[in-house]
Amino acid sequence: MVKAFIFDFDGLIVDTETPWYYAFRDIYEEHGVELGLELWSKNVGTSFEEFHPFLYLEQALQKKIDHDHIKLISEQKYEVYLGQAAILPGVYELLQSAREKGIQLAVASSSTRDWVHGYLQKLGIFDYFTVVHTSEDVKRVKPDPELYLLALQSLGIEASEAIVFEDSPNGLKAANAAGIRCIIVPNEVTRGLEFAMHELRLSSLAEIDMEAL
Template identity: 60%
Template sequence: MKAVIFDFDGLLLDTETPWYYVFKEAYSAYGLELPLSLWAGNVGTNFEEFHPYKYLEQQVGEPIDLKRLQSDLEHNYELRMKNAQLLPGVDEALQQARQRGMRLAIASSSTRDWVFKYLQYFELLPLFDAVVTSDDVKCVKPDPELYKLAMHQLGVSPNETLAFEDSPNGLKAANAAGIRCIIVPNEVTRELDFPPYERRLASLLEFDFEQLSLEDELMDLA
């Protein structure tokens, strides 16, 4: 392994769970439920499969001031994220990979401004050799374009690359790009159905890059 590509939302920082609860509260104010199975359609991708604003308006059956609703939701979201911390094991995983000379990238379906805002806040940006976002591609996950571009920028091939994802859409993208993928589901994604994956972890604390190096050596000897 020469490179590691990380998803961002829900893997390095759990931005997804707060969004789900913020929208769930908004639906509840209209006497409606927001099933996790429905919300899962946009986790790790965009609103093409499930658009929570449009769906709410359809269920209410009359026009909603979507601009005001969006403003209120963003305010509530920022309150929930006020004391957010990196997920367990993130710092350790990034440092371990760097110490082993691996090249690092982020492949995110979110916008560049969104990802950079948090990377800069947590002082993670210098650790990454490439950051690829929705602004850089035509198709986001589950399409493999983000991963292919990240590998191109890192100068590596799929068999030299390991991916970490938290969502089925992200895993599908990594699989389609031919990359081994380890999943680390969060509160919102842990009960979802995942396609085939390399390994499943409760958190990045469970992963040891030294063990990965030993596995590679054994594969070379086989």
């Protein structure tokens, strides 16, 4: 029996992934460097450990760059591309249906607590979630399973009693490593990436059939 839904945040509840990619793609182009999706996707759903956009740009240019300036410019471009932050299709309806059926809800995100809490509160959905775990709560973020294992512990359930919703291969790897079934809902940045060992693939959460779940 399903007792809980555990959600990733970035790219699943709000598409923050695509604006960040566009922002850094523009910055790279302004420096005469191409930033492909395959390269950028290495940090989607995880930390900058494998691919750090600032350090990679320095390597490509073979010179130091002003990190503070790049950070400021990237944030300005991100805000323009994001526009008015909006909850993605089907998210609110799924949260409402889950609440009506007594299914617990959680967020497990590799992003920071302030980032995730801020958006959840701005969108008016923070109170739907019994548990919200972020990068500050674990030693290792996705694709390590620690975030999902912690969410299970906090919810007081077994892996077999949960379903994870993810948009990235790193998130899927984390869910699989934690032994939790995973439904993937890729966004514009991740839809062309390879996903293995998932329960179901949807184009949006609006396609969810609660009775089938």
